[in-house]
Amino acid sequence: MERILPPQVNGEAFRGFVAEAQKAVGRDYVYLDLEWELPAYNDEYATLPKALHQPSAAVAPANVAQVQAVVRAAGRYGIPLWPISTGKNFAYGGPAPRLAGAVVLDLKRMNRILEVNEKHAYAVVEPGVSYMDMYRHLQSIGSKLWIDPAAPGWGGMLGNLVDHGAGYTPYGDHLLMQCGMEVVLADGTIAHTAMGALPGSRTTHLYKYGLGPWADGLFTQSNFGVVTRIGIWLMPEPPGYTPFMITYEREEDLYEVTERVRPLKLNNIIPNAATTVEMLWEAAVQKQRRHYHTGKGPLPESARKKLRADLQIGVWNFYGAVYGPAPIMENNLEIIRDSLTSIPGAKIYFDDDRKGDIGWEYRRQLMRGIPNMTEYNQMNWIPNGGHMDFSPISPVTGEDAMRQYSLIRDRVNRAGFDYIGEMLVGWRDMHHIFALVYDLQDEAEKRRANQLFGELIDAAAAEGYGEYRTHLDFMDKIAGTYNWNDAAQQRQRERLKDALDPSGILGPGKMGIWPQRLRKEGV
Amino acid sequence: MKTLLSLAVGLGLGTLSSTLLAEPDGRALFEQYCTVCHDRGMEYPGTARLADRWPQQPSLLDREPLEPDYVRRIVRHGLNMMPPFRPSEISARELDALARYLSTSAAQKNKIEDKEK
Amino acid sequence: MMTRRNFLTGTTGLLCGATVLPAWAGLVGDPRTDLRPVLLLSEHPDPRLPFSPREVSLEHHPLSLERAAAISHQAEGPLSVDNYSALVALGTPAAIFALRTQLGSRWRVVMRGMHGAKAARLHEIHAPASLAGSLAGAVGAARDEYDFAGNLLALDLDPRELFKQKRISRLHQAQCWADTARASLLALPGRAV
Numbered sequence: 001m002e003r004i005l006p007p008q009v010n011g012e013a014f015r016g017f018v019a020e021a022q023k024a025v026g027r028d029y030v031y032l033d034l035e036w037e038l039p040a041y042n043d044e045y046a047t048l049p050k051a052l053h054q055p056s057a058a059v060a061p062a063n064v065a066q067v068q069a070v071v072r073a074a075g076r077y078g079i080p081l082w083p084i085s086t087g088k089n090f091a092y093g094g095p096a097p098r099l100a101g102a103v104v105l106d107l108k109r110m111n112r113i114l115e116v117n118e119k120h121a122y123a124v125v126e127p128g129v130s131y132m133d134m135y136r137h138l139q140s141i142g143s144k145l146w147i148d149p150a151a152p153g154w155g156g157m158l159g160n161l162v163d164h165g166a167g168y169t170p171y172g173d174h175l176l177m178q179c180g181m182e183v184v185l186a187d188g189t190i191a192h193t194a195m196g197a198l199p200g201s202r203t204t205h206l207y208k209y210g211l212g213p214w215a216d217g218l219f220t221q222s223n224f225g226v227v228t229r230i231g232i233w234l235m236p237e238p239p240g241y242t243p244f245m246i247t248y249e250r251e252e253d254l255y256e257v258t259e260r261v262r263p264l265k266l267n268n269i270i271p272n273a274a275t276t277v278e279m280l281w282e283a284a285v286q287k288q289r290r291h292y293h294t295g296k297g298p299l300p301e302s303a304r305k306k307l308r309a310d311l312q313i314g315v316w317n318f319y320g321a322v323y324g325p326a327p328i329m330e331n332n333l334e335i336i337r338d339s340l341t342s343i344p345g346a347k348i349y350f351d352d353d354r355k356g357d358i359g360w361e362y363r364r365q366l367m368r369g370i371p372n373m374t375e376y377n378q379m380n381w382i383p384n385g386g387h388m389d390f391s392p393i394s395p396v397t398g399e400d401a402m403r404q405y406s407l408i409r410d411r412v413n414r415a416g417f418d419y420i421g422e423m424l425v426g427w428r429d430m431h432h433i434f435a436l437v438y439d440l441q442d443e444a445e446k447r448r449a450n451q452l453f454g455e456l457i458d459a460a461a462a463e464g465y466g467e468y469r470t471h472l473d474f475m476d477k478i479a480g481t482y483n484w485n486d487a488a489q490q491r492q493r494e495r496l497k498d499a500l501d502p503s504g505i506l507g508p509g510k511m512g513i514w515p516q517r518l519r520k521e522g523v
Numbered sequence: 524m525k526t527l528l529s530l531a532v533g534l535g536l537g538t539l540s541s542t543l544l545a546e547p548d549g550r551a552l553f554e555q556y557c558t559v560c561h562d563r564g565m566e567y568p569g570t571a572r573l574a575d576r577w578p579q580q581p582s583l584l585d586r587e588p589l590e591p592d593y594v595r596r597i598v599r600h601g602l603n604m605m606p607p608f609r610p611s612e613i614s615a616r617e618l619d620a621l622a623r624y625l626s627t628s629a630a631q632k633n634k635i636e637d638k639e640k
Numbered sequence: 641m642m643t644r645r646n647f648l649t650g651t652t653g654l655l656c657g658a659t660v661l662p663a664w665a666g667l668v669g670d671p672r673t674d675l676r677p678v679l680l681l682s683e684h685p686d687p688r689l690p691f692s693p694r695e696v697s698l699e700h701h702p703l704s705l706e707r708a709a710a711i712s713h714q715a716e717g718p719l720s721v722d723n724y725s726a727l728v729a730l731g732t733p734a735a736i737f738a739l740r741t742q743l744g745s746r747w748r749v750v751m752r753g754m755h756g757a758k759a760a761r762l763h764e765i766h767a768p769a770s771l772a773g774s775l776a777g778a779v780g781a782a783r784d785e786y787d788f789a790g791n792l793l794a795l796d797l798d799p800r801e802l803f804k805q806k807r808i809s810r811l812h813q814a815q816c817w818a819d820t821a822r823a824s825l826l827a828l829p830g831r832a833v
Contacts, residue, residue, distance in 0.1 A: 037599070040608060040609040108611040592734030
């Protein structure tokens with residue numbers, strides 16, 4: 001592995017920056033070693049050569065003062081930084097930077113839980129705190145607050161939230177639950193947003209919007225500042241929790257399920273992120289493909305049938321939960337049953353019915369705020385798969401669900417991959433997550449996966465569906481689909497970028513936003 | 524209802540150990556970072572993966588001693604579906620301690636010890 | 641960076657070196673029918689091997705911890721049992737351990753050796769009972785690990801018998817082969833699972 005320097009940076013500038021970074025954080029925390037440090041910052045699941053996202057170095061500050069010093073040094077030497085929190089989302093690139101040669105600003109060491117407020121039900125965390133960390137901490141102090149973890153529990157509370165991630169409890173819309181933010185700007189200034197901008201504020205983490213424009217959103221999925229602290233509302237443990245699963249026998253049942261789930265979600269009868277899971281997603285978290293089919297290409301129907309029988313699942317498997325005092329849960333469950341189990345072939349299961357079932361257990365835990373890594377078993381499906389997630393947003397209608405499902409499934413199968421997908425219903429939208437799983441040891445397959453991903457983006461955009469989040473390789477392309485009115489939104493973002501980060505040192509290329517000096521690096 | 528405030532709880536084993544110059548605790552590091560995937564049970568992805576090859580000892584908790592250099596290599600470079608861990612998560616010193624822990628026998632790894640905290 | 645698949649293709653092509661070996665070398669099974677080469681994995685590209693009268697082919701590939709850790713688990717990979725009649729590996733304890741861990745389950749490891757790990761002249765052999773006994777001579781007569789490999793390759797072995805026997809450990813006092821601890825491994829193709 002050779003060191004790759006960032007564009008427009010010569011050896012002298014790089015060395016100058018490194019020396020200042022070492023002074024700021026200590027030599028031990030500036031990582032330069034090409035054999036024993038930097039390989040850990042590569043995109044382990046890359047479908048293109050890893051050098052495309054290889055950093056020149058990584059710097060791990062311990063606190064905000066060190067972050068300021070590093071950011072200022074980067075400004076002086078023109079070094080692009082790529083901030084990461086826990087850096088564990090390997091579906092989207094993990095810790096690797098968009099721009100080869102960037103220096104990763106690794107905030108993992110800033111892992112303090114600054115406050116857990118039981119009375120007002122919130123916590124304040126730094127970027128390095130994982131769901132596991134917080135869960136263990138809350139358990140250790142006897143807290144009655146729940147977290148809302150994303151599926152792999154090693155993910156970061158702050159990182160996932162600022163990347164617009166989601167979970168499976170009633171607090172599943174993570175950005176909605178964020179309140180209060182500290183951000184280091186490109187010139188090294190620290191800003192506290194919203195109510196936090198009032199010195200001694202008593203409501204920094206209680207009221208989101210402060211006075212004037214709510215700027216917190218600008219620092220999410222973007223490169224306008226380095227987020228170093230957030231407040232997150234936590235759900236107080238309800239008196240009761242009843243998760244359930246309903247299996248459906250036919251592919252076309254997706255239509256009716258989605259239509260019936262919509263009013264249940266709109267009226268908060270199902271308060272959590274209700275998820276309709278396709279059978280292969282269920283299978284992939286607990287089985288290996290080769291035990292059902294040894295050839296390449298999508299699973300034949302005979303294998304799918306056997307899987308369903310072995311796992312006691314349907315073609316579609318709906319997961320939801322009710323929360324609260326028993327009378328409310330019973331009342332709402334009755335409404336849910338009336339609506340969702342009257343589709344022919346539907347079968348409802350509760351915890352007692354599915355004890356020991358790995359697929360059930362991990363969902364039961366997630367819907368109740370217990371982090372785990374079971375979904376990561378999808379990498380065992382091939383086995384030794386990598387993955388990239390394709391995540392278009394859909395209206396909550398049967399028609400859209402079926403359209404999205406066939407749009408993706410058909411192309412995916414034709415390209416020789418399995419359709420592994422699920423649909424998470426939120427407030428008004430459905431997140432359709434397709435996990436593109438490929439053999440890490442097959443270079444041709446990885447290239448095909450990359451190609452397929454690009455085709456899916458185009459196909460979805462042509463039908464009016466945009467993605468909400470993506471991998472490093474596709475940030476420019478997907479940003480490019482949001483081009484209404486001669487890309488007015490993009491041009492607006494570039495103006496903001498140039499104003500907030502004139503030297504173009506923060507996260508160049510994040511979600512297709514490039515600083516002026518590097519604008520030609522993008523599409 | 525009483526307000527419970529727990530302020531500034533530091534979780535960083537890395538920062539803690541280098542500040543106090545204490546010998547990092549390999550077992551504690553394993554519990555912190557590795558058990559999420561390598562604990563006993565097929566719901567743990569690392570264990571599920573290793574079960575094919577090591578059906579008698581799929582969890583690292585029950586595995587024969589591992590060579591320290593090999594452990595270091597895997598942790599920093601990854602191995603197939605296992606992504607690497609960065610030095611900001613597990614420092615070089617901590618990795619040595621973790622590798623030492625994994626180089627002990629299964630019996631030694633699981634010995635119940637009086638933990639002095 | 642070393643990728644999974646190019647472990648054996650490497651940067652210098654598929655064969656890093658080929659040496660012709662005595663055909664009476666027992667490891668190739670029935671020499672009248674098994675034409676597959678023996679695979680030798682070791683750090684150096686041109687290992688010395690003792691002369692012997694019969695001709696058998698040997699394929700050598702370099703071995704390091706980095707390469708061993710990158711080996712594909714897949715049965716169809718470059719280290720497939722279908723390509724070779726036996727596998728002998730020499731290297732650091734970590735590299736040999738990595739190799740043993742990464743080898744697919746169709747390779748049956750019949751001998752593991754640790755040389756100079758516990759003490760300079762101490763060789764620990766872990767193998768089926770009949771093999772462990774006969775290796776005393778192979779260890780004793782060897783000046784270095786390549787001599788040992790050559791002696792291993794000269795043994796007459798019946799895989800079916802070896803696979804059935806229980807493994808035991810034997811310690812042998814013999815010449816010290818290197819300044820640091822070294823390890824060795826012998827594997828034979830097993831039946832498809």
